[in-house]
Amino acid sequence: MSIDSPRAQQQVPWRLRDASLKRILAQQDWGSVAATLAVIIGLLIAQACLNGPRSRPFQVTDATIAYPLLGSTIPYWLVILIGVVSVVGSILAAELWLARRGYADASDALAACLYFFLDAVSAFFVTGLATEVSKRVVGRLRPNFLSLCDPAVPNPVTVSYGQPASANPACTAPESSELTDAHYSFPSGHASSAFALSVWVCIYCLWVLNARQPRRTAKALAALSLRERLAQSLGAAAGLFWCLALLGWAWAVGVSRITDFKHHPSDVAAGAFLGTLVATFYAVWAIFRLELVVLCPLSAELAPSGGCVASDGCSAGTEPGASLLHGPGGARVYQDQSSV
Template identity: 30%
Template sequence: MRDEDNATGVAPSPPPTLTPPPTTTATATATSAQRRLTRRFLVELAIVTVLVIPICICEVAIEPVRRGFFCDDDSIRYPFHENTVTPVMLGLLVGALPLLVLVLVEYVHSLRAGELARRVQLGSWQLAAWYVELGRQFAYFGFGMLLTFDATELGKYTIGRLRPHFYAVCQPQLSDGTLCSDASNRQRYVEDYECAGEGYTAADVRQARLSFPSGHSSLAFYALLYVALYLQRKLSWRSSKLARHFLQFLLLMLAWYTALSRVMDSWHHWSDVLAGSLIGVAGALLTAHYIAHFFATPYAAVTLGSGLRREDTSATLQEEVCPATPPPYCVNDDRYCTKV
């Protein structure tokens, strides 16, 4: 048979090659992507857990540093007042309000772009594209909030500064049985004392030693400044150029009023509020710049040297170049024809 093939000049046919079916390759790619997604989720969950644990420990198991005081220190002798901005109101201000704004803006942004029905593959699930973007923005916001909260708690429990209403809540009794009101103790520095205040719980006395920095101020400024920066990045009001800036002003005034109320209610010294506000502002700016990339220039807004605007040519490659170019130079998949 070999001699006959050689005699007739017909080249022997090569042996058949086995190629994996396309479904097998697609399944392997999907499985690999799902593994990467799961691994990334677990890593980020571990990071969030590490950030949450110190907050829980500080709130439940750790006592703040026990600082002494001068008996004639008038800065800690203010009367006790209830909070103007209660913890529940603060939670709505820094939690519910930002999340509501994120949902509305992402929905409107997708609606205007005509991408409300677009779906993306996320692991083994198909989700609306704006859900994925909303989840990403939630993650950015929550991560920055945890960083700000951790920095605030570290300051509170390390410094242990006495609140302006400390004397009214604690009503300290010195170890020798005397009181600060005694003439002999007017300029005395006291470290060994017991709180004999009536009408206040141990939790109230503990809170009276957590003045620096102001948690209300840091969380309010972080959350509301971050939302203001988010609106600058995402929101465009076609009927008015001032509406967005008015909303940003209202958000910052809410944060400013929250900070001012802490001094007004004698829960913090002015320096506590200043430090807390700076922590919140720094947290919002760092999160917006380095994590959410709000300050990055959009790709389409970059201009070339001749004044031409840079364009994304990936759609042209996929729709026009790839179909007209034979393999293996251009194959209409992610391995060969991608964004330029």
């Protein structure tokens, strides 16, 4: 059904209870999900084939791995909890509130919610598995390794260079999961997960606040009252504060891993880079493919040249190939799935 049909000229009730689960699932970009699953399976196979950390030579006199054992200031479960809450909260706020007038009905909005949530989950799992594979390949010792290993100290103590890992002094501590984990320093899993989720949310929020909605013309801006302008500015400021808070949280997680003697600074930097890289790729990929999930709202008015005009009076352009992705560029003609 095109937007110039009789139904398209009517305001469609926007109610969550009318959402269609079948339609929500049918509108997903399952090809991208399948590609991510293939990557995850490949990383799981690589992790299984590695079968433990790589052995690295060490000296009992190495001060960089002789720090004391401390607990984690920020446990990993808290990193995941705050990350998931920020992702879900940001998506729901944008898709069900800010963009309520940008969709035909609740099914479209919920389809977009699920679409972005799956994308964020994909970024998280790919980052996590890439981190775990890297830990096993590198096998770098944590700063507190000697405290866990408690190696036998030769008498007299000698320092030799270029020795293989087989020449390492034996650990007197019994084998345990904690001792094995002491070989998994590079990169930091806490940092990579925190930055992956935080950066994904920041990119999504920046897009929603600055490029998602149709841009107002100078005439439309001049017609706004002082109260409307203030509300608009406060909304943008709140979004900026939210993004800065998430980035600050990710930074705090990384710093805590250094002060807790769980990771070297380079481990945290590598984890932050990995999480940022994967999150940026997935967020940008999802934004540019949103038009495969939802199209132009049914309640939009028909423009003279065949394009759409947003219901709030801001021009959405007239290009027939544009979408919700491009605020100033217009919106595509909405095709009702039920009429196919």
